Amino acid sequence: MQKIAELIKKEAESLLKENKVTAVWAWQPGEFYYDNSPVCFTAPEQLDKLVYNEFCPSNLGKYLMAGSKKNETMAVFAKPCDTYGINQLIKDHRIKRELITVIGIPCSGMIDIKKIKNQGVKGIISVSVSGDDVIVTTAYGDKNFKKSEVLLAKCMSCKGSDYMIADKELGEKMEVKCQKLNPEDGVKKLEAMTSQERFAFWQQELSKCIRCNACRDICPACSCEQCIFDNQEAAVAGKASANTAEEQMFHIIRAYHVAGRCVGCGECARVCPQGIQLGLLNTKFAKDINEFYGKYQPGADDDSKAPLVDYKFDDVEPTISAKGVR
């Protein structure tokens, strides 16, 4: 990753120096070693701060929206999974393709710092990764981990190392090495439960929601300028309430709104401060769409018709069978 960081810096420098773009989106170090945050560079001398390592999980695509409105030319660095979101934003007319330069950068999986902290590691100073070995330097000495065991959940169901959109690719492609998780497994497990059990599960899960709207704000498919959740009249705009029905409503609406457009990046679940398994809802919609209307991967291209704005004459009927709706 160190080598790629150098390549990124060089690329960003040449783009800015030759005035090909007015802004470059990348990551900069945060307060701690493990909370790198998105940043917009506009001059070559700022680039000392640029960083790329195992703690850059955020997708930069959505940040292009503001600049795209002002017709700014921008470059953005995108990991393979980020390119799905960027495609989706182009398709939704949120960013203009002709204004942006997408530079694909390889990724071998991002590390979930919570998984390390949960094992009682405190006072983290830095983390170095070589191959599968993760060495965490703390104020109390070094700790060793296996990378495959501390990967982010979304990286464990990585969609592969291909870029869906890229004007240029840097470095060699990398693979995520770990025991792969299928996001549909969780959905299948829930589907096998009884209706009562499912309701109890969701009641417990969704009651954790504090309505911070982080899942909405991070989502590359959730990009409306006016949002129902900001409308006080909508009956779902209330902040954390004790009423589960309202929480349920919020989550159905959120997941439904991105149905057929959710690229499955898993960012919503990653940013959720309460650890709600939001992927279970989004994946359910994706699974249903695949099952009823044929396989569809949103974000794989920028011109196909999304399943919910399309139809066939012989689609399945919304009737209730003896086995239930499924």
Next chain:
Amino acid sequence: MLESEACENTNYNPLIVAFCCNWCSYAGADGAGTARKSYPANIKIIKVPCSCRVNPLFVLRAFLRGADGVILCGCHPGDCHYTSGNYYTRRRMKLLMSTLSYLGIEDGRMRVEWVSAAEGNKFSETMNSFAETIKSLGENVKLRDLRCKK
């Protein structure tokens, strides 16, 4: 005693919202009237220009505001006044129903039925059977905004 039995004993009257498309199902309701076919009085019909006008959010909000059942009626696929509206409805509502079931809401609280302008009979039969289903399911407590309860 079962919950459903308790409801029957107390003359429980569910609140049912029916979204009917202007061109087929609403005319179907008229047809039921002309043919002297009855349907339960606790079914509140909301006329919409096309079944496709019904945003899934309308259905959810009806539940949130206290409806015990929601039924959506539109033209038969292929007969839409606007050519293709009900094809979109079909996909949307299929997903919504599947998700409600996934969240543990009883199957059957929501229903989609195609009723043409000539099917007054079918309209009254559908509404009667839907009211029966909702009556047996009992009050909708899982998807109800408690602030709206009297």
